[in-house]
């Protein structure tokens with residue numbers, strides 16, 4: 615819930631000027647809903663994709679205040695985040711709720727970015743893999759593995775989001791490898807092609823080392839995506 619029309623315009627102008635279609639990374643932005651139409655008008659035909667930050671699991675109907683996958687498609691979105699930790703912790707989305715949103719995104723023709731990750735308490739109790747496995751199982755048990763050929767996973771340790779604490783490259787790599795192995799057990803080809811992003815205090819100064827890990831395919835960036843300068847420092851760290 616950051617930004618304004620002026621801020622989004624300045625940010626997108628900066629990103630368009632400072633990135634290119636032949637860059638090594640794919641670039642997407644996830645503005646708040648009121649700014650999706652601005653993103654659509656500024657980014658259409660460019661190399662930068664955009665997406666929503668959540669969606670309602672229903673396709674349409676009397677759901678005052680909610681936004682459907684079809685509406686996001688109508689705004690030109692390619693992606694939508696599902697199960698961001700703030701949706702889970704502040705707005706009470708259960709693993710099952712997240713799975714329904716994941717499916718609704720696919721049904722609408724969007725690529726869901728499924729966010730998973732443990733809290734500090736869960737990490738300290740050595741529950742990281744158990745929690746991440748449970749969050750992934752909620753989707754694969756309901757909808758299978760093939761749906762991940764049109765999806766992205768973001769590993770975001772809750773204790774690292776917006777806190778300035780970053781998982782060490784090795785801590786992140788360990789969980790990313792766990793996720794890829796778990797998906798490999800269901801389908802090796804899909805697991806190999808799956809993009810697994812790391813999120814949690816990614817910034818220009820730590821991005822290169824994170825992205826150098828073999829199972830870290832990119833970043834999901836919060837605070838450092840709010841100015842073009844900070845975001846482009848991360849984009850520039852892709853080797």
Ligand code: PGA
Pocket residue numbers: 770774775776777778813814815816834835836837838
């Ligand atoms: P952060 O946020 O980069 O500010 O830690 C990440 C996120 O909210 O996904």
